[in-house]
Amino acid sequence: MSKSKKPGPFTLAAHAGFDPASHHGTVNPPVYHTSTVVFPTVELLERGEIKPFEGMRYGRVGTPTSKAFEDAVTALEGGYGAVVASSGLGACCAALLTWLNAGDHLLIADSVYGPTRAFASRVLTGFGVQVEYYDPQIGADIKALFRPNTRVVYLESPGSWSFEVQDVPTITELAKAQGIAVMIDNSWATPVYFKPLVHGVDLSIQAATKYIGGHSDAMLGVTTAPDREIYEKLKTGHVTMGQSAGADDIYYGLRGLRTLPLRLERHGQTGLALADWLAARPEVQRVLHPALPGDPGYALWKRDFSGCSGLFGVLLKPYSRAAVTAMVEGMTLFKMGWSWGGFESLIVPGFHLPTRSARTWGEGVLLRLHAGLEDIDDLKADLVEAFARLAAA
């Protein structure tokens, strides 16, 4: 890459971690399926050194395939080093477990991904960590929640299901001034649209299962650290806890990453256009999409993000469960599924609004939509038919 010009996101995604010279000229790295690595001498066995990839000791610890993926993610995030995990949730839990000890206080956003919340409430609390949920719109007021034993502030922005945007630079600055580590689940924006490390965040976590993989097949997580010290702590944590990922899934993660900016552009455009169109529908109470002018998170999104992805929420006016069921069960393009970030559009009805303890929000049935790569007119036609079923039920 050019020495005089900083590469753009498309160039970075296409070239980061790209190392044909180490792989007999092949564009993609080979998929190293390995548990066992053998060494010719005791000295090399002890050092874990097989050239040209030093550090290749055992499959779980790393391979040239995982290194290629981690290098590519590191470049996109603008960090020092990244570490893969078996899933997005695995990455979130490994980061928290590595940084927290019994007696520590954790501030965690009220709007985090449900299973991350369950991990904090059940597992971390059981280990003696004091878990406190904060309002994701708290901004500078988070300072009042800091205690002498606060060790981590854990953010997710925008939040799961409710899509609040957090003031990441302000929260990070305040936390860092007190020596508190800051972690963020950045899966919605990916490093293409938001770069947490630039704002001083210590760990940027990706559920690579979502947009990075992008094809609804691989399960993968990856966390990036800004400097050597934090990277080594992160890597040691993963190795100690047995976190690693399957070789094929890592390969799919890297393959997906090559087209990430291109796909995100399309997901974002379609999602925003659908959100705008849905906001004008009579059946809709409110659309939750931070890139929609008028959304409570719009100003922060505009200030900090360079784009939006395709996941957003739609709060319906009061309709019966039967009517909403008729609406979503008959869809042809929007499929019902718990994930997002793949090429296909998805819709999930939230009949029970997700758990919140720091703030209350809306009444009604919340739909979560993921805009896939289909033609928008086809997606709108699917939704128009769905609204007709909602009205008829």
Ligand SMILES: Cc1ncc(COP(=O)(O)O)c(C=O)c1O
């Ligand atoms: C925001 C967020 N973070 C983390 C995860 C967990 O990712 P994975 O399913 O790969 O464990 C998800 C999954 O839906 C998610 O939505």
